[in-house]
Structures are given as structure tokens and as C-alpha cells.
Amino acid sequence: MRVSGKIYLDYQASTPVDSDVLSGMLSYFTHDFGNPHSSEHALGWSAAAAIDRARSSVASLIGADAEELFFTSGATESINHVIHAVCRSRPLDRTKILVSAIEHSCVLRAAEAYAECFGLTVELIPVLSSGLVDIERYRSMLDSSVALVAVMAVNNEIGTVQPIPKLSELAHFHGAYFFSDAVQAPLALKVDVEAWGVDFLSLSAHKLYGPKGVGALFMRSGLSAELFPLMHGGGQQEGVRPGTLPTPLCVGFGLAAESVISRYSEDYNQLLYKKDYFIASLKNHRVAFSLNGIQGELCHPGNISVSFHGVDAHSLLTKLQPILCAATGSACSSGFIEQSHVLRSIGLDEASAASTLRVSIGRYTDLLQLEESAAHFSAAIKELLS
Numbered sequence: 210m211r212v213s214g215k216i217y218l219d220y221q222a223s224t225p226v227d228s229d230v231l232s233g234m235l236s237y238f239t240h241d242f243g244n245p246h247s248s249e250h251a252l253g254w255s256a257a258a259a260i261d262r263a264r265s266s267v268a269s270l271i272g273a274d275a276e277e278l279f280f281t282s283g284a285t286e287s288i289n290h291v292i293h294a295v296c297r298s299r300p301l302d303r304t305k306i307l308v309s310a311i312e313h314s315c316v317l318r319a320a321e322a323y324a325e326c327f328g329l330t331v332e333l334i335p336v337l338s339s340g341l342v343d344i345e346r347y348r349s350m351l352d353s354s355v356a357l358v359a360v361m362a363v364n365n366e367i368g369t370v371q372p373i374p375k376l377s378e379l380a381h382f383h384g385a386y387f388f389s390d391a392v393q394a395p396l397a398l399k400v401d402v403e404a405w406g407v408d409f410l411s412l413s414a415h416k417l418y419g420p421k422g423v424g425a426l427f428m429r430s431g432l433s434a435e436l437f438p439l440m441h442g443g444g445q446q447e448g449v450r451p452g453t454l455p456t457p458l459c460v461g462f463g464l465a466a467e468s469v470i471s472r473y474s475e476d477y478n479q480l481l482y483k484k485d486y487f488i489a490s491l492k493n494h495r496v497a498f499s500l501n502g503i504q505g506e507l508c509h510p511g512n513i514s515v516s517f518h519g520v521d522a523h524s525l526l527t528k529l530q531p532i533l534c535a536a537t538g539s540a541c542s543s544g545f546i547e548q549s550h551v552l553r554s555i556g557l558d559e560a561s562a563a564s565t566l567r568v569s570i571g572r573y574t575d576l577l578q579l580e581e582s583a584a585h586f587s588a589a590i591k592e593l594l595s
Contacts, residue, residue, distance in 0.1 A: 216578045216585075218535045220511055220571030221365055221393060227418040227572075230464040234420065237457040245456050246445055256456045263463025270466040271391070271410060272401035273427050279450045280459050283424035284392045285315050286439070287411035290426055290450070291388050292319045294436035295357045296327040303356035303385070309334045309342055310554040311366070316359050316390055317550075329356065338556045339503035340369030342376060355385040362400070362410075363393035366551040366567055367502030368512025370398060377406040392416045392424075395469050396476065396571075397509040402427055414458070418572065419465030423458035426450065476572055480510035483570050483579060487513060490583035496590060501565060502555060513568040516561045520590050526566060528589040533582055536567045 211217070217225075237259060243252025245260045261275070268278045281287045292306070306320050310333040320331045332350060335343045342360060351358075358380040363370050377387040388409040394400050395417050402410055410427040414420055426449075428436075433449045442451030469476070491498055501514040517525060522537045529535075537549075552562040570579070 211578065212534075215531055216533050216582055218533060218568045218570060218574070218578075218582060220574070221368075221416070221509070221567065221569035222536060223415050223421065224418045224571055225573065226415075226420055226461065227465060227468055230419055230461050230468065233464045234457045234461040237460050241456070243456075245454050246443070259456055260454055260459050263459040263466075266463035266466045266470075267412070267425050268427075270395055270400065270470055271412070271427060272403050274430065277402075277427055277430050279426045279428065279446050280454055280462070281424045281426050281450055282422060283415075284390060284411040284413040285424075286450075287409075287424055287426035288313075288315050288388075288390060289319050289323075290439040291409045291411070291428075292316075292323045292357065292359070293439050295386055295388075296323040296329055298436045299327075299329075299356040303354060304329050305355045306331045306357045306359070307334050307347075307350055307355055307380075307385075308332075308359040309361065309371075310336050311340060311364055311369075311551040312359060312361055313365055313390055313392075314550075316361070320359065334358075334360070336369075336554050339507075340364055340367050340551075340555050341503060341507070342371055344375070347376065348379060351379060351383045351385070353383055355380070355383055357386045357388060359388045359390070361390040361393070363391070363397045363509050364502070364551065365393050366549060367514040367555065368393075368397070368509030369502050370394075370507045370509065373405045373407065377408075381406065393509060395466075396480070396511065399473065402429075408432060414462035414465055417465050417469050420458050420461040423455060423462050425462070472572075477510055479572075480570060483574055483576065484510060484513060486576055487568065487570065487579040487583060490580050491515075491586065494583050494587035496583070496587050499561075501552065501557065501561075509569075511570045513570070514565060515568060516557070516565045517586070517590055518564065520564050520593050522564050522566050524593055525586075525589055528593060529585055533585055536569070537565070 241255050243256040245256035247253030265275045268275045308320050324331045335346045360376050362373055380387040386408045389407050391410045392413045408429045413424040445451045497518040498515050548562050
């Protein structure tokens with residue numbers, strides 16, 4: 210899509226809200242604005258019914274029962290909830306958390322913080338150059354001391370799709386809980402929490418054409434009674450996640466989930482076609498590059514992690530401003546650039562990691578934008594190399 214003339218190629222960071230989703234949300238800001246927890250009048254009933262419909266829709270997206278799904282402010286909150294709850298509630302002989310080496314930084318930082326707080330240790334599960342978890346190394350790390358395993362379903366930088374059913378089965382064999390951060394998953398594969406065997410799973414609406422500020426936590430039936438909540442308050446959502454729910458955002462999440470379900474095959478096939486078209490366009494413009502991570506069906510169809518040979522990625526992206534919106538393979542915090550832990554974990558050397566950009570395409574990306582983007586990349590790289 211174009212935003213004020215800019216080409217947007219950063220869909221894995223955030224997606225635009227679908228126009229039908231936005232339309233469906235609007236009345237809950239102005240007309241149906243009642244508190245969904247006000248149980249004594251009609252506006253409250255109407256809002257509560259809308260929340261229930263949205264919960265059922267999001268649950269259907271992941272093959273869950275509505276009673277197993279709790280709305281949160283986003284995946285960050287859901288991730289913190291799970292790790293805090295398991296660390297605080299675990300048997301005392303469960304002293305380790307295993308997380309994949311390419312988890313989102315939120316999972317890594319939350320695991321470190323709560324492990325320190327409650328006296329556990331965190332161990333990183335190695336991955337192969339494809340980004341897939343090293344199964345044999347993973348097996349060797351599992352034992353009766355593991356409280357929780359966390360492996361994201363689809364990586365946010367390189368798009369790798371993990372074999373979650375196998376990984377969760379191995380964790381459960383040793384009595385550990387299994388959590389998957391699945392914010393990137395619904396557009397890359399059909400999520401089924403029952404088939405996957407996960408105990409916990411996190412989602413964010415803004416990754417699938419819904420609004421920012423709302424996410425969901427799946428918690429397998431029966432677990433909420435065993436674990437401490439992250440927050441305490443008025444008892445909403447069975448006390449698992451208290452606080453007044455933002456009805457418009459929840460409605461938007463539900464509508465976005467319905468859209469993903471109904472359009473899944475169409476969107477998936479179009480993303481694959483656009484991805485191949487962009488890669489071919491780069492080649493046609495004689496751009497020297499290599500792709501990172503696994504390709505094909507085990508990669509997010511809209512993800513392209515690409516190393517541009519001999520070019521610094523930050524300089525390239527700066528050169529492309531304000532024309533093109535993409536992302537580097539690094540994280541910038543308080544002005545300091547830190548090389549991506551994901552790229553390091555899959556074995557990229559410093560030069561290759563420093564030359565890597567993540568181009569992510571989506572529902573509103575068209576072929577003309579991709580052809581123009583390839584031309585812009587080519588021109589900018591030639592200038593930098595000269």
C-alpha cells in the first residue's frame with residue numbers, strides 16, 4: 210500500500226486496519242458505548258454481547274473454545290502473564306525455563322526478569338541456520354527440572370515456521386508447560402491450539418488487520434485455576450485478566466479474525482505470488498542479495514529477510530527515506546544499534562547481519578509497488594557502493 214506516497218513494506222511490524230473492521234468498530238465508540246461489565250442495563254448488555262461475539266471469533270481463529278481465550282492489551286501483556294504465572298506457581302523442583310534463541314525480545318526479557326525474581330534460570334534452545342529449533346539439542350535440554358518452554362510459532366524477523374506440535378509434545382513428556390508466541394502465525398498457517406498441544410498462546414490484533422492496543426491470551430482449560438494472575442482488580446474475565454474491556458478494540462479484533470478466516474487461502478496464495486515477484490524484480494534489477502532462513506512452506510509467505518551484499522542496511526534504509534518503509538535486522542533502543550540476536554543465532558557473520566533488511570508484504574501490497582521498490586533498492590545500492 211501507499212501512505213502519502215510512501216510504499217509500505219513493514220507488515221510484520223504492523224498492518225493497517227481493514228476498512229470493514231474499522232466500520233464495524235465505530236458505533237462502539239459513539240452509540241453502543243456502554244461498559245460491557247455493567248450488567249444492569251441494556252447498553253451494558255449490548256456491549257457484553259459484542260465482546261462475547263468477538264471472543265468467539267478470535268477463539269475460532271486458533272481452534273480454541275471461547276472460555277479459553279482472554280483479551281489483553283497485546284502480546285506483551287500476554288507473554289508477561291504466562292511467564293510470571295508459571296514462575297510464581299511452579300513446583301519448587303522446576304527451576305528452568307527454556308526459550309528458543311530467536312524468540313522476540315519481549316519473551317527473552319520477560320523470562321530473564323521473572324526467572325531472577327522467582328529463582329529460576331533461563332536457557333536458550335539453539336536453532337539451525339534455517340531458523341528451525343535444533344531438535345536434538347532441544348531433547349537433551351529437557352528434563353524434570355524444566356517448568357516452561359517458550360517457542361514462537363513464526364519468527365518475526367526471518368519468518369521461520371516452527372514444528373510446534375512436536376516441540377510441545379516433547380515438553381509435555383517431561384511435565385513442562387509449553388507456550389507459543391503466535392502473533393505472526395495466523396497469516397502464515399492455520400493455527401490449531403488443540404492439534405498443536407500448547408498450554409498457552411499469545412496474539413495481537415494489529416498483526417492481522419485489526420486495531421492496536423488489544424491482544425489475546427489462550428490458556429488451556431483448567432489452567433487458570435492453577436496459576437496466579439498477573440494483575441488484580443475488579444474480577445473481570447474470571448479474574449484471570451481484570452479491567453474494563455475496550456469494547457471497540459475487542460470488536461475490531463473479532464472482525465479481523467473473521468476476515469483472516471474467510472480470506473486465508475486467497476491471502477496466503479497472493480502473498481506467495483507477490484513474494485516471488487519481488488525476488489524476481491530484485492534479480493531483474495541486478496541487485497546482489499541472498500535470502501536468510503528457510504524458504505517455502507516453512508516460511509511466512511509475506512516475509513523476505515534479505516542481505517544486500519556489501520551494503521550497510523541502516524545506510525540503505527536511510528537512503529530510501531521517505532520513499533520506502535521496511536525494517537533492519539537490528540533493534541534500535543535509546544539511540545544505540547544492537548545487532549539482531551536472531552541473525553546471530555542462525556549463524557550470519559557480522560557483515561551479512563549488518564547488510565540485512567526485513568521486507569514484509571501484505572494484503573494491500575501490489576505488484577507495481579514491488580517493482581518500484583526493487584528499482585529504488587537498485588538505485589540506492591548503486592549510489593552507496595559508488
